[in-house]
Amino acid sequence: MSIRKGSHSIFSVRLHFVFVTHYRKKVLNAEMLNRLKEMVEQVSNKMGCHLIEFNGESDHIHILLDFHPKNSIAAVVGSLKSSTARMLKKEFPVEFKKHYWGKVSFWSNSYYVASCGGAPIEVLKKYIQNQASP
Template identity: 90%
Template sequence: MRLYLVNIQARKGSHSVFSVRLHFVFVTHYRRKALNAKMLDRLKEMVEQVSNKIDCQLIEFNGESDHVHILLDFHPRNSIAAVVGSLKSSTARMLKKEFPEEVKKYYWGDVSFWSNSYYVSSCGGAPIEVLKKYIQNQARP
């Protein structure tokens, strides 16, 4: 049995070849509808800049007034928690700086822009059942 991964571009590290795609969802603190279209456009740029600095690549970005979806090509030298921390802290800081009036309508004082929690899932590649079958059918000696 051969395993074919469709539309997956693997990247190379010094000692590895990898394709790790992660879907993140960040929610605004208290789920307040604090994001507008201009802020979402700027957030996409911010996420792309931060991702590039940590050897990740932004594949897709979009959101609504109270949350954002981020699809990243993840570099395995990073930890998921560190990537989330970098993205959330830098984007919150820049949003507060670049959109002070919009942010102040919803958050004041030391209240963070993003909720403390986040969603992440791995995605892409072959379905889990195909992978399981491929592993089960190895030519074991």
């Protein structure tokens, strides 16, 4: 596990995101997933985050990020969703128009996020409970 350093912090934050297409439409193909991976990596890097893993299926994607705590989770999600949706609509207009019309957003409004990595919760709880009190 790699530990990163900021100007006043040392951190290791791994987050797993899942974004689902609007109406769970099966829009994504292999070419779109490859392009999405590139876009997610670019946006993540701009925000000080690093893409660890990426994959998906026709109606959703999974992103594993090494997250930088200078960001809020909502800000990262907003940037990732808005920029990828905008570029996908521009670069794959035929695929988009097959499934969506008008001003329908590409991604569902909701998302999944979970922290991952590091010691299990029970180990951390015991470590904290066993601290020597002054």
